[in-house]
Amino acid sequence: MKMNILVCDDDKEIVEAIEIYLKNEGFNVLSAFNGREALDMMSSTSVHLVIMDIMMPVMDGVRATLKIREKYNIPVIMLSAKSEDTDKILGLNMGADDYVTKPFNPLELLARVKSQLRRYTSLGSQVRVEGVFQSGGLTVNDCRKEVTVDGEAVKLTPVEYKILRLLTENAGRVFSIEQIYEQVWNEQPFSPANTVAVHIRHIREKIEINTKEPKYLKVVWGIGYKVEAF
Amino acid sequence: MKMNILVCDDDKEIVEAIEIYLKNEGFNVLSAFNGREALDMMSSTSVHLVIMDIMMPVMDGVRATLKIREKYNIPVIMLSAKSEDTDKILGLNMGADDYVTKPFNPLELLARVKSQLRRYTSLGSQVRVEGVFQSGGLTVNDCRKEVTVDGEAVKLTPVEYKILRLLTENAGRVFSIEQIYEQVWNEQPFSPANTVAVHIRHIREKIEINTKEPKYLKVVWGIGYKVEAF
DNA sequence: ACCCCACCTTAAGAAAGCCTTAAGGATTCG
DNA sequence: CGAATCCTTAAGGCTTTCTTAAGGTGGGGT
Numbered sequence: 072m073k074m075n076i077l078v079c080d081d082d083k084e085i086v087e088a089i090e091i092y093l094k095n096e097g098f099n100v101l102s103a104f105n106g107r108e109a110l111d112m113m114s115s116t117s118v119h120l121v122i123m124d125i126m127m128p129v130m131d132g133v134r135a136t137l138k139i140r141e142k143y144n145i146p147v148i149m150l151s152a153k154s155e156d157t158d159k160i161l162g163l164n165m166g167a168d169d170y171v172t173k174p175f176n177p178l179e180l181l182a183r184v185k186s187q188l189r190r191y192t193s194l195g196s197q198v199r200v201e202g203v204f205q206s207g208g209l210t211v212n213d214c215r216k217e218v219t220v221d222g223e224a225v226k227l228t229p230v231e232y233k234i235l236r237l238l239t240e241n242a243g244r245v246f247s248i249e250q251i252y253e254q255v256w257n258e259q260p261f262s263p264a265n266t267v268a269v270h271i272r273h274i275r276e277k278i279e280i281n282t283k284e285p286k287y288l289k290v291v292w293g294i295g296y297k298v299e300a301f
Numbered sequence: 302m303k304m305n306i307l308v309c310d311d312d313k314e315i316v317e318a319i320e321i322y323l324k325n326e327g328f329n330v331l332s333a334f335n336g337r338e339a340l341d342m343m344s345s346t347s348v349h350l351v352i353m354d355i356m357m358p359v360m361d362g363v364r365a366t367l368k369i370r371e372k373y374n375i376p377v378i379m380l381s382a383k384s385e386d387t388d389k390i391l392g393l394n395m396g397a398d399d400y401v402t403k404p405f406n407p408l409e410l411l412a413r414v415k416s417q418l419r420r421y422t423s424l425g426s427q428v429r430v431e432g433v434f435q436s437g438g439l440t441v442n443d444c445r446k447e448v449t450v451d452g453e454a455v456k457l458t459p460v461e462y463k464i465l466r467l468l469t470e471n472a473g474r475v476f477s478i479e480q481i482y483e484q485v486w487n488e489q490p491f492s493p494a495n496t497v498a499v500h501i502r503h504i505r506e507k508i509e510i511n512t513k514e515p516k517y518l519k520v521v522w523g524i525g526y527k528v529e530a531f
Numbered sequence: 532a533c534c535c536c537a538c539c540t541t542a543a544g545a546a547a548g549c550c551t552t553a554a555g556g557a558t559t560c561g
Numbered sequence: 562c563g564a565a566t567c568c569t570t571a572a573g574g575c576t577t578t579c580t581t582a583a584g585g586t587g588g589g590g591t
Contacts, residue, residue, distance in 0.1 A: 156406040163412035176386040182393035216475045229523030
C-alpha cells in the first residue's frame with residue numbers, strides 16, 4: 072500500500088527537497104504551505120504521516136498539530152529552526168511524535184519517517200483506519216460497532232447503527248428512504264410505514280445536541296437524508 | 302495503568318539519573334546493564350518501553366534492539382554518544398523508534414518517552430507482550446494458559462479459555478456468535494444451538510463480580526460479544 | 532396566507548435476541 | 562472401567578428493540 076505523506080512548510084525549497092527524498096523512496100507526497108491548507112487537504116485525502124514546520128503564517132505548526140490530533144490518529148513529525156530543548160519538549164508534549172531541528176540531514180528525516188510508519192503499520196490490521204468513518208465530531212468505528220460524538224461514546228441499537236454507518240460512510244451523499252430501507256434491511260418490498268423516520272428520530276436523540284436543528288443527520292426536503300460532510 | 306520502563310545502559314550514573322526523572326513522573330523503572338540482562342528481564346516482566354544505550358558489553362544495544370523487535374512490539378528509544386548522522390540513521394533503521402544523543406536534556410528524553418507511549422497506548426490500549434493479553438484487571442496469559450482477574454487466578458475450561466482469549470486478544474472489537482464459533486471450533490457448519498451463550502454465561506460466572514452487569518465480557522445487542530477495552 | 536404533503540413525534544404491542552437452568556451425552560483422567 | 566469434568570441441547574422467561582399507526586408540525590408552492 073502506498074503511503075501518503077503531507078509536508079507542510081512555508082519554505083518552498085525545503086518542501087521540494089524533502090519531496091525529492093520521499094518520492095525516491097516510493098512515498099506519495101502532498102504539500103501545504105500553512106496549517107490551514109494542511110487541514111483542508113487532510114479532510115479530503117487520506118494522509119498517513121505529516122511533516123510539519125512550526126513557524127508558518129496563517130496557522131502555525133503547533134496549533135495545526137493540535138487540530139490534527141483531535142481528528143486523526145496519525146504520526147506527526149515536527150520541523151523547526153529552534154534547537155532549544157524547551158521548544159523540543161513543548162513540541163513533543165503538544166502531540167508531535169518526533170521533533171527534528173533545521174538544518175537536518177534528509178536521510179535522518181527519512182529514517183525517522185520510516186520509523187514512525189513502521190510502528191504505525193506493524194500494529195496490524197487492528198489499527199487500520201479502514202472501517203472507521205467520520206465526519207466532524209462524529210465517528211463510526213465499524214469493528215467496534217461503536218459510535219462517538221466529540222469523543223463521547225453513544226449506544227445505538229443494531230438498526231440505528233446500520234443506518235448511521237451507511238450515511239456516515241457516504242457522508243454528504245443523500246439517501247432516499249427507499250434506498251436506506253433496501254441497504255439496511257436487504258429487501259426490496261419496501262414497507263410503506265414510517266419505520267425509517269422513527270429510527271432517524273431515535274438516532275438524532277442520541278447524537279444531536281438539539282434534535283430540532285440537527286448538526287449531523289440532516290433531512291433534504293423531498294429527497295431523503297444525509298450525514299453532513301465536514 | 303502504571304507503565305514499566307526498562308533502562309539499559311552500562312553507565313550506572315546515567316541509569317540512576319534517568320530513573321529519578323521517570324519515577325518522578327509516575328513510571329515504574331527497571332534497569333539492566335547490558336543487552337542480555339535486558340532481554341532476560343523482559344521475558345519475565347511486562348515492559349512497555351525500552352531506553353537502550355548502544356555501546357555496552359556482553360550484548361550491544363543494536364543487537365539487543367533487534368532481538369527485542371523479534372519478540373515484542375514495544376517502543377525502543379536508543380541512546381548514544383555518537384551524534385553522527387549515519388549512526389542515527391542506522392539506529393532508526395535497526396528498529397529503534399527514536400534516537401537521542403548524549404549528552405541530552407533529561408526533560409527532552411522524558412518528553413520523547415511520553416510521546417512514544419502516547420501513540421502506543423492511543424492505538425487501542427492493547428499492550429502486546431508476546432502471548433499476554435490484558436484489558437483492565439483481566440489478563441490472559443497464553444503461554445501459561447492462565448487467566449487472572451485483579452491478580453487472582455481463575456480456572457477456565459478449554460472452550461471457555463479459547464473464547465475469552467479471542468475476545469481479550471482483540472479487546473474492544475465485537476465478534477458475532479458465528480465468528481466466535483468459527484474461530485473457536487474451527488468449523489463452518491454453525492450449530493444453531495445457543496452453545497456459545499452458555500459458555501459466555503459460565504465465563505461470566507468466573508470472571509465477573511456481578512453477572513448481571515458484566516465489567517469485562519459485554520454483549521452488543523443484535524451483533525455479538527466483546528471484551529471491554531480499557 | 533392558505534393548503535397540501537412531507538416530515539416529525541409519541542406510545543404501545545409485536546418481534547427478536549439474550550439469559551438462565553437443568554439434564555443427558557461426550558470426553559478425559561485416574 | 563468408572564468417576565469426574567466438560568460440552569451440548571432444549572425450553573422458558575426476560576429484556577431490548579422494532580414496527581405500526583395516529584396525530585402533530587412546518588416547509589413551500591400557489
